[in-house]
Amino acid sequence: MTIESGAPVVVGVDGSAAALDAVRVATREAAYRRRSLRVVHAFHWPLAVAPLGLVPAVPADDSLRREAERVAAEAAAEAGKIDPEVPVTAVVIDGAPTPVLLDEARDAALVVLGHRGLGGFAGLLIGSVTVQVSARAECPVLVVRGEPRADGPVVVGVDGSALSTEAVAFAFEEAARRDAPLVAVHAWLDPAPVAPGDLIPMMYDLTALGEDEERVLAESVAGWAERYPEVSVRHRLVRGAAAPVLVAESASAQLVVVGAHGRGALGGLLLGSVSHALLHHAHAPLAIVRHRRTADAA
Template identity: 70%
Template sequence: MTDRSGAPVVVGVDGSASALDAVRVAAREAAIRHRPLRVVYAFQWPLLGTPLGPMSAALPDAELRHEAGKLVAEAVDEARKLDSELPVSGGVVDGAAVPVLLRESRDAALLVLGHRGLGGFAELLVGSTAVQLSARADCPVLVVRGEPRADGPVVVGVDGSALSREAVGFAFAEAAQRGTTLVVVHAWRYPTPILPGEIVPLVYDPEELRAEEERVLAETVAGWSERYPEVPVRRKLVAGTPAPALVAESTSAQLTVVGAHGHGSLGGLLLGSVSHALLHHAHSPLAIVRHRRGRGTA
């Protein structure tokens, strides 16, 4: 799907407090994007024998489905409390969380997930579910972490790859929609051996290395400032590893943005320590942008 002009913001719910936090964030995201909100519950009981949140295993299937419908209705009501003009719909969809939300992402502008959950979204960020969705969803994924706030900058991590430039485009659009500053963070390290037997230069000029990293950072942002002249930009070059830098910047951010894959300092973002740090320690909602040919930044 390349034209997502009418695509909704989709949020997964399960009756947990974290899911209701996600609904509130998703409602705000839908409102600032002028898009409808869709609330989805992944109903797993008939397929996997997973309890419906705190519901008793003694309840028959029909009653469990009714309870799931009530949880969706509660979430829809919560969204409407925040914005009575926001178009909101909801549904109970058979299946496990990952396949259900992957299908929903095909026609979504943004997929919003809570930090923790029950039932269909249990252990969402502890196991592989968030990694799978972030790596495979057909739209950006927003994981609600920390204390959602309406002030503070949008922060984006970059590494010079094509994907990080796409993440920058998404972050510029977010900063413009929110009327806030964009902080572009690029972390770099002096040459050090990573693999056994790897050879690094014995002599190098730190100033030349820093100048090269400054160039990478400037090229990643180039063009976007012209497209979004109303967005104030702060470029931040950090000597060190990306995870601590991005976690620290997220403390004052209203949104942190990263790409699903990359190279250099942000390489393997969702497969190693950087993803672990951000998914478990970020102090703001985290947007993960995956490259998809023909897709805009939405």
């Protein structure tokens, strides 16, 4: 396999089983892209109480640092088992996980994370680092839960928004790399107010609304279908809430792709409601796209 120069695939690790799942998927993603893999472990000293406040609790030896290096090395070794042809670099970087990974994302083709690491509370389905990095990273973020299926389509959520357009482009690229079909899903509901003072008509034509929504789906996909003629595309227009529709579609998918925010997202939210729901409930790996780094730009 010839490795192309450019942005690597980055995977965050913390010694958890979920992180090793992410390493396995990240290695395959690096192979798809012919890129190197960069294994990143964020290391920060625990804090201790001192008379003047919290200070780093520096141990008498460097055992914590050695443990961090062991975690990174173990993850790199796991990557080598999956595909020994993928070049792997393992690094330990001082800092908290979220800022370290966001900094790594600036120069990455893709960031891959487990759905929850060692810092996750048992009652939470998704770790806070995963949510924050997914919402703010400057490249697509792939969130892994367990071992993904090797078959099935790439599913992309479409709503006509700018980030949906980025998600559609990313989904076509992934479907072409994987030689997989693409299912473009657009779910719609009856008209609802999206801003204070919006007036909803007492009566509206459901047939006309359905035709409008079908146009949104067709126009969102059309240009990319021409660019990737080898990708078999199926349109799925569903009257219903997007989150449960996409969760159901994820059960038979090898990958689900959405934008970080959709048309109805509020600016103050870290993630849109659909992407947030899929982070918690999708059955397949989930790619969340805010910025798409093309092969030419990477």
